[in-house]
Amino acid sequence: MKNQEHILIIGAGLCGSLLALRMAQRGYRVTLMEKRPDLRKEVIDSGRSINLAFSDRGMKGLRLAGLEEKVLPLCIPMRGRMIHSADGQLFMSPYSGRSYEYINSISREDLNVMLLDECEKMPEITMLFNQRCTGVTLETAEATFEDYHTKEIKSYQADVVMGADGVGSALRKSMLDHRKFLFSYGQDFLTHGYKELSFPPLGNGGYQVEKNALHIWPRGKDMMIALPNLDGSFTVTLFLSWEEGKDSFESLNSDAAVTDYFEREFPDALALMPDLLEEFKTNPTSPLGTIKCSPWHAYGKVLLLGDAAHGIVPFYGQGMNSAFEDIFVLDRYIDKHEGDWKAIFKAYQDERKEDTDAIADLAVDNFHEMKAHTARPIFQEKRKLEIAFEEQFPKEYFSKYSLVTFREDLRYSEAMRRGRVQDKAILNLIHDGKFTDAMSLHDKLDLVKQETRKMLHDDEVVEGLEED
Amino acid sequence: MKNQEHILIIGAGLCGSLLALRMAQRGYRVTLMEKRPDLRKEVIDSGRSINLAFSDRGMKGLRLAGLEEKVLPLCIPMRGRMIHSADGQLFMSPYSGRSYEYINSISREDLNVMLLDECEKMPEITMLFNQRCTGVTLETAEATFEDYHTKEIKSYQADVVMGADGVGSALRKSMLDHRKFLFSYGQDFLTHGYKELSFPPLGNGGYQVEKNALHIWPRGKDMMIALPNLDGSFTVTLFLSWEEGKDSFESLNSDAAVTDYFEREFPDALALMPDLLEEFKTNPTSPLGTIKCSPWHAYGKVLLLGDAAHGIVPFYGQGMNSAFEDIFVLDRYIDKHEGDWKAIFKAYQDERKEDTDAIADLAVDNFHEMKAHTARPIFQEKRKLEIAFEEQFPKEYFSKYSLVTFREDLRYSEAMRRGRVQDKAILNLIHDGKFTDAMSLHDKLDLVKQETRKMLHDDEVVEGLEED
Known part of the structure; x- marks a missing residue:
């Protein structure tokens, strides 16, 4: 029976193509529709950023589809944040004290090509490109597309329609416009936008700055980052206010203004950017927004996944990772309720919504942490202590960053709850001078654990998690 | 000059009519447009709830317009929550230990009539009814309306357009559809809806239950409340899940199911509701949602106020109060920047958005507190202690409820910050058995203050409010 069921997936980006592959592996007949040409x-x-941070939760999704070995050649390990301070100093802040924990720079296009190639091998999958979804009839799982070249309109009847069609999701729009059930929806933009720039490779294909790091120039209100590419270049992203403050995308309206700003704020980077002025003029300035909505499903016929269900800002490097983890979680509920899509979709959202809300909020928090806090002495002291804990007591201590990024066995919501309280405990212990020279590193760890436990207890009492 | 400026206000409900009055008092020429007939x-x-809780922040707005004496005859003081427990017990939980602090039940219609009558007296105000706004041209402050009777479409040119047109705001829709600036927008529905019912008055016009209280039947997942009206009746509101759980609006689909549910959950109320079955069938079931958006203004030409800018759920009784406080805050910024609407609108939102976000979140919290926590022993113990503090040390202690409701000198955001931490402190002290019989009431207060200060300090360190 299930082998005859037909799943139509909107969007052949990273989420949609992995989803198609996994559903085909399960034996479903899959039609994969993509608005753009075959890349x-x-x-x-694509209108999206060129490279991404790939880490453990994303790997969990790829491993499910048997692609662990295929992705590794595409990855450039980034072992920490290389912080470029305002006075020109460099400071490497590792992501973890456990040497086997790091994140990876990966090209969106390379990864997507690999996934589409895998889809191509599956006879269960039909792929159609240049097909823009114009709407979905929710009750009947009928989706309509316009062909980019012929302008022909055609409808497809499926058993279920899955929307992996990104932040501008056509399926989500059909759900918002449907008006037969309450649809909670939020789009929340930061006051900052972003623009992609680049460092070219060295003549020999080498890297102009440290390859195995995510470079950050934290400047309080603004920030620039750089991620390595396989060809020796770096993709550089400037995060800047649209119009508020002394420097903004609005105020950087001439070559002189751009040059002056980079000379003041990022002199070391400026020296590596021969094409800055051209790129600054040519490349678009894009918004940074969070999308939340609910329900993700309707009538047991349609389901949103990935950015279509939960668009997040990029500051935790978890956009693609969370989308791949979506597929992992959905797959588990198909195991449990196969044959009953309504039950699958409901159980999936009941678990997953809390977690994608958590990573959305953590990503916004991390924007503030990256652009401002990474430059603060108390934060650097905290990170040094955390790395020491993780190095010396790798099974006992996990920083918030590690909980979110490397502990793919923990839900995002639990990583957030524990991680936030632990951060609060450790920052207060530093601030209040509670760590003394006489204490061993393990004494310090015990103090952090004790204070964290107390704070978690305080929270649980007020949330009614503990009995009266 | 300012006397010649023309303000067009969309919506002659509570917010729009008070806003019109205040702007006319300041000397502006005002056109007040209302979709519905003259009530x-x-x-x-109106499609809105029949009565409201009126309190100090609302009074601040009315006082500004010189209406304090006019509103008092419309008010029925409610001194506390009369809790009807599942086992039939009654328990009065005062809103404050200070006898002069209470909230008021007021009829939406009576209050609106009073405000419209005051507007009528002002030669600066032109009122037009049956005018549905079909759109606003933001850059030019030109608003278009359709006449309900003649279907005639007419445009009005103003210097500024203010949208006080409620949760379904036409101005907000024009801003969302404008697409020349980023517009953050969220609509967030609770899983519960509500239905209005009633207790009729006694034959002599008296009240069937205690007049000077807000009655609550907290039942964990569901809740019913009742507010007194001047004619001796009560407006009763049932808050119930749309479709989840054993009892829901979906499952209460027959007279037998409704009767069975009320017999099980609200037997004392059922005895007072002769028209229950008829009302349950006839009255609509309505959604409960929070609306947030930003920016509230554009081009120095248009501004959203009240529910149009920030729709909140009713559980803190602050919807109308926050709208009236909006007018108070706006008025202060007109004092400061008169002649420069762009500066007025920006400064207004820069201050006010944080506060309306806070009351929106507090109102959702209070839903959970009212339906579930009011029935928990630890919560009742906390309230008893807080009332004792407020009675004995009225200048030293203010509960979260008092901070939000009665301390109109404090911003909502500050009331939330202090109130939440104080709740956490006091609940933990009770839970952990830190209050002993040997302690005087003032000793207990000192302990609460000390724990609250510590927790506020911990939060401030992590938010970077304290120096490294």
Whole structure:
């Protein structure tokens, strides 16, 4: 029976193509529809950032589909944040004290090509490109598409429609416009936008700055980052206010203004950017927004996944990772309730919504942490202590960053709850001078654990988690 | 100059009519447009709840317009929550230990009539009814309306357009559809809806239950409340899940199911509701949602106020109060920047958004507190202690409820910050058995203050409010 069921997936980006592959592996018949041309045949501007941070939760999704070995050659390990301070100092802040824990820079396009190639091998999957979804009839799982070239409109009847069609999701729009059930929806933009720039490779294909790091220039209100690419170049992203404050995308309206700003704020980077002025003019400035909505499903016929269900800002490097983890969690509920899509979708959202809300909020928090806090002495002291804990007591201590990024066995919501309280405990212990020279590192760890436990207890009492 | 400026206000509900009055008092020429008929001439169903809780922040707005004496005859003081427990016990939980602090039940219609009558007296105000706004051109402050009777479409040119047109705001829709600036927008529905019911008055016009209280039947997942009206009746509101759980609006689909549910959950109330079955069938079931958006203004030409800018759920009784406080805050910024609407609107939102976000979140919290926590022993013990503090040390202690409701000198955001931490401190002290019989009441207060200060300090360190 299930082998005859037909799943139509909107969007052949990272989420949609992995989803198609996994559903085909389970034996479903899959139609995978993509608005853009086949990126394996045409050079296209996806409108999205060029590279991404790939880590453990994303790997969990790829491993499910048997792709662990295929992704590794695409990865450039980034072992920490290389902080470029305002006075020109460099400071490497590792992501973890456990040497086997790091994140990876990966090209969106390379990863997508690999996934589409895998889809191509599956006879269960039909892939159609240049098909823009114009709407979905929710009750009947009928989706309508316009062909980019012929302008022909055609409807497809499926058993279920899954929307992996990103932040501008056509399926989500059909749900918002449906008006037969209450649809909670939020789009929340930061006051900052972003623009992609670059460091070119060295003549020999080498890297102009440390390859195995995510470079950050934290400047309080603004921030610039750089991620390595396989060809020796770096993709550089400037995060800057649209219009508020002394420097903004609005105020950087001439070559002189751009040059002056980079000379003041990022002199070391400026020296590596021969094409800065051209790129600054040519490349678009894009918004940074969080999308939340509920329900993700309707009538047991349609389901939103990935960015379509939960668009997040990029500051925790978890956008793609959370989308791949979505597929892992959905797969588990298909195991449990196979044959009953309504039950699958409900159980999936009941578990997953809390976690994607958590990573959305953590990502916004991390924006403030990256652009401002990484430059503060108390934060640097905290990170040094945390790395020491993780090095010396690798099974006893996990920083908030590690809980979120490397502990793929923990839900995002639990990583957030524990991680936030632990951060609060450790920052207060530093601030209040509770760590003394006489204490061993393990004494310090015990103090952090004790204070964290007390704070968690305080929270649980007020949330009614503990009995009266 | 300012006397010649023309303000067009969309919506002659509570917020719009008070806003019109205040702007006219300041000397502006005002056109007040209302979608519905004049409620002083026709009986209309506003689609909104019949009565409201009126308190100090609302009074601040009315006082500004010189209406303090006019509103008092419309008010029925409610001195506390009369809790009807599942086992039939009654328990009065005062809103404050200070006898002069209470909230008031007031009829939405009576208050609106009073405000419209005051507007009528002002030669600066032109009022037009049956005018549905079909859109606003933001850059030019031109608003278009359709006449309900003639279907005639007419545009009005103003210097500024203010949208006080409620949760379904036409101005907000024009801003969302404008697409020339980033517009953050969220609509967030609770899983519960509500239905209004009633207790009729006694034959002599008296009240069937205690007049000077807000009655609550907290039942964990569901809740019913009742507010007194001047004619001896009570407006009763049932808050119930749409479709989840054993009892829901979906499951109460027959007279037998409704009767069975009320017999089980609210037997004392059922005895007072002769028209229950008829009302349950006839009255609509309505959603409960929070609306947040930003920016509230554009081009120095348009501004959203009240529910149009920030729709909140009713559980803190602050919807109308926050709208009236909006007008108070706006008025202060007009004092400061008169002649420069762009500066007025920006400064207004810069201060006010944080506060309306806070009351929106507090109102959702209070839903959970009212339906579930009011029935928990630890919560009742906390309230008893807080009332004792407020009675004995009225200048030293203010509960979260008092901070939000009665301390109109404090911003909502500050009331939330202090109130939440204080709740956490006091609940933990009770839970952990830190209050002993040997302690005097003032000793207990000192302990609460000390624990609250410590927790506030911990939060401030992590938020970077204290120096490294």
